[in-house]
Amino acid sequence: MTTPHSDADPRRGRCVDALAVLSFVLLAFWVTARLWVNPANGVRDNRTDQAQFEWMMAHGARVVTDFAYPFTSDRMNVPDVVNLMANTSVLSMSLPLSPVTVWFGPRWSFLIFLTLGLAATGVAWYFLLSRVVVGARGPAWLGAGFCAFAPAMVSHANAHPNIVSQFVVPLIVWRTLRLARPGRWLRNGVLLGLVIVWQAFLNLEILLMTAIGLGVVVLALALGRPALRSAARPFAAGLAVAAAVAGALLAYPLYVQFAGPGAYSGLSTLIRGYSTDLAAYLAWSRESVAGDARGSEPLVKNATEENAFFGWPLVVLVVALVWWLRRNAVVLGLAAVGVVFGLFSLGREIRFDGHGTGVPGPWAALENLPVLHSVVPTRWSLALTPIIGVLLALGADRARRLAHRHPAARGQIRFATGTVLAMALLPILPTPLPATRLDPTPAFVTSGAWRPWVAGGRSIVTLPLPDTTYAVPLRWSAETRLEMPLARGYFLYPDTRPGADRVALFTAPPRPTSSFFETVRRTDAVPPITPEDRVAAVDDLRHWRAGAVVLDPRLRTAESLRRAMTELTGITPTRVGGLWLWDVRPLVD
Numbered sequence: 001m002t003t004p005h006s007d008a009d010p011r012r013g014r015c016v017d018a019l020a021v022l023s024f025v026l027l028a029f030w031v032t033a034r035l036w037v038n039p040a041n042g043v044r045d046n047r048t049d050q051a052q053f054e055w056m057m058a059h060g061a062r063v064v065t066d067f068a069y070p071f072t073s074d075r076m077n078v079p080d081v082v083n084l085m086a087n088t089s090v091l092s093m094s095l096p097l098s099p100v101t102v103w104f105g106p107r108w109s110f111l112i113f114l115t116l117g118l119a120a121t122g123v124a125w126y127f128l129l130s131r132v133v134v135g136a137r138g139p140a141w142l143g144a145g146f147c148a149f150a151p152a153m154v155s156h157a158n159a160h161p162n163i164v165s166q167f168v169v170p171l172i173v174w175r176t177l178r179l180a181r182p183g184r185w186l187r188n189g190v191l192l193g194l195v196i197v198w199q200a201f202l203n204l205e206i207l208l209m210t211a212i213g214l215g216v217v218v219l220a221l222a223l224g225r226p227a228l229r230s231a232a233r234p235f236a237a238g239l240a241v242a243a244a245v246a247g248a249l250l251a252y253p254l255y256v257q258f259a260g261p262g263a264y265s266g267l268s269t270l271i272r273g274y275s276t277d278l279a280a281y282l283a284w285s286r287e288s289v290a291g292d293a294r295g296s297e298p299l300v301k302n303a304t305e306e307n308a309f310f311g312w313p314l315v316v317l318v319v320a321l322v323w324w325l326r327r328n329a330v331v332l333g334l335a336a337v338g339v340v341f342g343l344f345s346l347g348r349e350i351r352f353d354g355h356g357t358g359v360p361g362p363w364a365a366l367e368n369l370p371v372l373h374s375v376v377p378t379r380w381s382l383a384l385t386p387i388i389g390v391l392l393a394l395g396a397d398r399a400r401r402l403a404h405r406h407p408a409a410r411g412q413i414r415f416a417t418g419t420v421l422a423m424a425l426l427p428i429l430p431t432p433l434p435a436t437r438l439d440p441t442p443a444f445v446t447s448g449a450w451r452p453w454v455a456g457g458r459s460i461v462t463l464p465l466p467d468t469t470y471a472v473p474l475r476w477s478a479e480t481r482l483e484m485p486l487a488r489g490y491f492l493y494p495d496t497r498p499g500a501d502r503v504a505l506f507t508a509p510p511r512p513t514s515s516f517f518e519t520v521r522r523t524d525a526v527p528p529i530t531p532e533d534r535v536a537a538v539d540d541l542r543h544w545r546a547g548a549v550v551l552d553p554r555l556r557t558a559e560s561l562r563r564a565m566t567e568l569t570g571i572t573p574t575r576v577g578g579l580w581l582w583d584v585r586p587l588v589d
Contacts, residue, residue, distance in 0.1 A: 013137065016137045017126075017127075017130075017137070020123075020126050020137065020140075020141050020144075021123050021126070023122075023141070023145075024118075024119045024122030024123050024126070024144070024145070024148060025119045027118070027119070027122065027145070027148070027149055027430070028115045028116070028118035028119035028122075028148075029115060030430070030432060031115075031118060031149065031154055031157055031430050031432060031433055032111065032114055032115045032118075032157065032432070032433060033432045034432050034433060034434070034435035035111055035114075035433065035435055036111065036115075038435070038437070039107070039108070040437055040438060040440070041435035041436060041437055041438065042107075042435065042436060042437075042438040043158050043159045043433060043434075043435065043436075044433075044434040044435050044436040045158045045159075045302070045303035045304065045433075045434060046158040046159035046160075046302075046303065046304050047159070047436070047438070047471070047472075048159075048468055048469065048470075048471040048490060049158075049159035049160060049304070049471075050110065050159040050475075051471035051472060051474040051475040051478075051490070052088070052471055052474055052490050052491070053088070053090070053110050053113070053159060053161060053162075054106035054107055054109075054110045054474065054475050054478040055076070055106070055474040055475070055477060055478045055482070056084075056087075056088060056089060056090050056094055057090075057094045057097060057101050057106040057109040057110055057113065057478065058101060058106045058477070058478035058479075058481055058482050059073055059075070059084065059089070059094060059482060060090070060091060060093070060094020060095045060097065060098050060101065061094070061098035061101035061102050061106075061109075061481060062075075062481060062482050063091070063094075063095060063098075064095060064098040065098070065102060065481075070084070070089070070091055071083070071084055071085045071089070071253055071256045071257075071260070072084055072085075072256065072260065072261060072262065073482070074485070075477065075482040075485045075486070076474070076477065076485070076486050076488075076489035076491065077262075077486075077487070077488060077489050077491065077493065077508050078459035078485050078486065078487050078544055078545055079459075079543065079544070079545055080261070080262070080508065081261050081262055082262055082489065082491045082493065083256065083257065083260055083261060083262030083263055083264075083492075083493075085253050085254070085256045085257035085260070086257045086258075086260075086262060086263055086264060086492055086504075087491050087492050088162050088203070089201070090113075090161070090162045090201070090202060090203075091201045092198050092199075092201035092202045093113050093117075093161070093162075093165065093202065094109075094113075097109045097112060097113060100112055101481075102481070105479060106475075106478040106479065107475075110161065113161040113165070114157060114159075114161040114164065116165075117161050117162075117164045117165030117166075117167065118148055118149065118153065118157065118164050118165075119148070120165065120167035121147060121148040121153070121164065121165065121166045121167045121169075122144050122145060122147065122148030122149065123144075123167070124144075124166075124167040124168075124169075124170040124171060125140075125143065125144035125147040125148065125167075125170050125386070125389065126140050126141055126144035127140075127170070128144075128170035128171075128173060128174050129143050129144055129390070129393045132174060132177060133330075133390060133393060133394070134393050134394060134396075134397040135397075136397050136400055138396065138400065139392075139393045139394070139395075139396035139397040139400060140393055142392055142393060142396050142421070143389040143390055143391075143392045143393025143394075143396070144389065144393075145389075146385070146388060146389040146392055146425070147166070147385060147386045147389035147390075148164075148166075149430050150310075150385040150388070150389070150428070151284075151285035151287065151288050151291075151306060151308075151309045151310065151311075151428050151430075152285075152306060152307045152308065152309070152381070152382045152384075152385050153166075153385060154285065154287045154288070154430040154431075154433070155285060155286075155287060155303065155304055155305065155306035155307070155309075156304060156305075156307075156382070157433055158303055158304040158433060159304065160304055162202055162203045163203060163205075163206065163382070165202060165203075166206060166386070168195055168198050168199040168202060169199070169206065169210050169386065171195045171198075172192070172195050172196060172199060172207075172210055172214070173210075173214060175188065175191050175192035175195055175242075176192060176214055176218070176239075178191075178192075178238075179192065179234065179235045179238035179239055179242075180228065180231035180234060180235045181231070181234065182231065182234045183234070184234075185234040185235075185237040185238040185241065186237075186238075186241055188234075188238045188241075189237065189238035189239065189240065189241025189242040189244075189245065190241060190242070190245055192238065192239075192241075192242035192245075193241065193242040193243070193244070193245025193246040193249070194245065194246075196242065196245075196246040197245075197246050197249045197250060200246070200250055200253075201253075205375060205376075205379060206383075208371070208375070209341070209379075209380070209382075209383040212337070212340075213337045213341070213383065213387070216333055216336055216337045216340070217330060217333035217334060217337065218333075219333070220329050220330065220332050220333025220336065221329050221330065221333065223329070224328075224329025224332065224333075225329055262493055262494065263494065263502075264492060264493065264494035264495075264502050264503060264504040264505075265373070265494065265501055265502040265503060265504075266368075266373030266374050266503055266504065267373065267374055267375075267376065267503065267504050268495075268503050268504060268505070269503075271376060271504075272347075272348075272367050272373065272376070272377065273347060273348065273377075274301050274305065274347070274376050274377065274378045275345065275346055275347025275348070275349070275351060275361070275363070275377045275378050276307055276308050276345040276346060276347070276377070276378045276380075276381040277299040277300065277308075277351045277352065277353065277354060278346060278350060278351065278352045279299055279352050279353040279354075280296075280299040280300060280306070280307075280308040280309055280381075281308045281309075281310055281315055281342075281381075282310075282311065282312040282315060283295060283296060283299055283308075283309050283311070284296070284309060284311050284427060284428065285306045285309035285428065286303060286306065287303075287306070287430055287431050287433065288309070288311075288427060288428040288429060288430060288431065289426065289427055289428070289429045289431060290311065290427035290428065291309070291427075291428075296309060298353070298354040299353070299354060300378075301378075305376075305378055305379075307345065307378050307379060307380075307381040307382040308345070308381040308384070309428075310384075310388070310428065311424070311427050311428050313423050313424040313427065314388070314424040314425065314428065316424075317395075317420060317421075317424040318388055318391055321391050321392070321394070321395040322335045322391065324395065324398070325391075325394055325395065325398060328394065330390075330394070331391065331394060334387050334390060334391060337387060338384055338387045338388075341380040341381065341383045341384055341387070342380070342381060342384060343361065343362045343363075344361075344362060344363050344366070344377060344380040345363075345377055345378055345379075345380035345381035345384075346361040346362075346363065346377070347361050347363050347364075347367075347377040347378070348360060348361055348363055348364035348367060348377075349361060349364070361377075363377050374504075392421075396417065396421070399413060399414075399417040403417075438475075439472070439552075439554055441475065441476055441479055442476070442552065442577050442578035442579050443577035443578050444550065444576055444577025444578055444579045444581070445476040445479060445480060445484065445577070446479065446577075447577055448480075449576055449577045450480075450484050450548070452547075453547035453548035453581075453583070453585070454483075454484060454485060454547050455547070456547075457545060458485075458545050458546065458547030458548075458585070459485045459486060459487045459544055459545050459546060459547065460473075460484055460485065460486055460487070460546075460547065460548055460549075460550060461486075461487040461541065461544055461546045461548070461549045461550070461584075462476075462486065462487075462549075462550055462551070462552075463517055463549060463550070463551040463561045463562075463565060464517055464518070464521045464555075464557075464561065465487065465488045465507075465514045465517060465518075466486065466488055466489050466490050466507070467488070467489075467490055467506065467507040467518075468490055468506045468507070470521075471489075471490040472552070473486055473489075474486070474489060474490055487544035487545075487546060488507055488508050488514060488544070489507060489508070490506065490507060491506070491507065492504045492505070492506060493505050493506075493507065493508050493509070495509055496509050497509055511536075511540045511543070512533070512536035512537075512539075512540060513536060513537045513540035513541070513568075514540070516533060516536075516537075516564070516568070517561065517564065517565075520557065520560050520561055520564045521557050521560075521561065523560075524556070524557045524560050525560060526560055526563050526564045526567065529564075529567050529568055533568060534568060534569070534570075537568045537569060538569075538587060538588065541584050541587060541588045542588045545588075546584050546588055547583075547584070547585055548581050548582065548583055548584060548585075549565060549569075549581070549582040549584055550576075550579040550580065550581050550582075551565065551573070551579060551580040551581075552578075552579055553578075553579070553580060558580075562580055565582055566582075569582060569584065569587060571583070571584065571587065
């Protein structure tokens with residue numbers, strides 16, 4: 001790493017810092033503008049994940065206000081629990097934002113989380129790059145801006161605030177590099193351990209990728225800069241302290257995650273097949289100036305997982321930067337990590353332009369290993385974003401130094417640098433996230449009319465039952481601060497059916513009645529109902545401790561669902577607070 005550049009005018013330097021911070025805040029508001037302009041809007045391309053994160057924000061508030069147990073919850077998936085450590089609990093953000101959740105509601109805390117995550121990521125990378133890596137504010141701003149607002153980050157801003165909130169990663173990098181300083185190994189180790197814990201409660205997947213990337217870069221520094229080897233002893237001592245602190249604080253939460261109720265054994269084969277198409281590295285993201293959905297859809301599973309999409313000019317520039325800066329040990333380390341992550345992202349079979357090639361990827365040999373079986377392979381290409389951001393900062397700083405050493409050619413060097421950067425970066429500038437108006441929450445929820453039906457530990461059963469395609473009930477529950485418990489839900493949960501090996505589902509294992517209503521929703525028709533179906537329905541309602549079944553009449557398939565529920569139970573529904581309601585208490589008592 002380099003020595004920070006000393007400004008001739010400290011006041012001017014502070015002014016530049018303030019402008020840099022302001023620019024990241026404005027960019028974050030630009031990306032999320034359509035959500036701020038109309039609070040009734042939601043993320044168009046990922047409403048289910050937004051509902052889930054609003055539920056998680058409500059859980060964090062409940063931990064603070066009601067001293068609820070933080071690592072599992074019984075407010076969804078009644079009568080069982082949801083293992084929140086094995087899901088996206090985001091406790092490191094939901095807890096501090098609990099005042100916002102309580103006073104203004106979970107939708108506002110979600111939006112603040114999303115916007116703040118983008119801005120804070122840019123700010124954190126800016127200060128790391130300007131103070132530790134390149135020591136110059138202009139190149140640092142360039143690299144930090146890419147780290148926070150690259151196509152992959154804007155794609156994940158479609159309701160993945162835990163992934164775009166990568167502001168802890170630069171802190172981990174900074175504290176890791178500080179371990180090499182002699183004399184304060186204990187203090188430095190404790191601080192590193194604490195930021196590791198912070199990231200663990202934000203996103204463990206990002207923490208894993210950061211650890212691997214940092215390990216390779218530190219090794220490259222040790223090999224490429226022999227003078228640094230004298231710092232091996234304080235570095236190792238501090239690292240041991242960090243491991244001890246993080247291990248002690250995370251031991252119990254990780255036990256709950258991997259061995260507690262609702263723990264699962266890796267993701268399903270389908271999800272582990274989500275890989276990055278090789279052609280996506282050269283293509284444009286739909287949320288960039290040069291991109292559109294028609295060009296990106298054939299190359300990606302959904303709008304939230306456009307983890308590459310750097311565009312061919314930037315790919316060419318990155319390759320050229322690595323060659324130009326190849327004498328820099330940090331660059332070689334970053335290039336090595338980038339190649340490894342890029343290969344991992346291709347998954348078990350390399351795909352090109354939407355088609356399988358039949359060529360196995362390196363990930364095929366690793367995907368069944370413990371911990372790695374819970375990683376979505378395409379996310380490895382997301383980890384290339386900060387690598388490229390740092391390379392851009394290093395390259396721009398090298399050009400700045402070159403111009404300083406050759407004043408006669410300064411104009412030409414600056415023009416060439418600006419032209420190359422413009423060609424590579426202008427096409428991938430972000431556009432505001434698409435938004436859509438969310439249906440208002442029914443009065444049945446907002447008025448508290450649901451309370452009589454959950455007395456005695458009962459739950460509310462919604463039609464359709466919530467899952468990956470219909471998560472609106474999670475938003476309803478969140479607006480009640482989780483006081484309205486739900487049957488089933490949208491979460492990762494082990495498949496406990498025979499032969500399933502407890503791999504993760506995105507809801508609870510199917511029951512006869514949940515499968516029945518899934519068929520009704522999918523076909524918009526009521527299948528023939530047998531006496532066995534009616535018996536199974538009563539058994540399932542008893543299992544869910546159902547007090548009432550409710551249906552939103554605004555749904556496209558509402559008429560079929562209403563008729564199916566009425567024929568299945570023999571109970572005539574009534575309209576309560578804008579919803580159809582079946583009082584099933586006499587049926588299940």
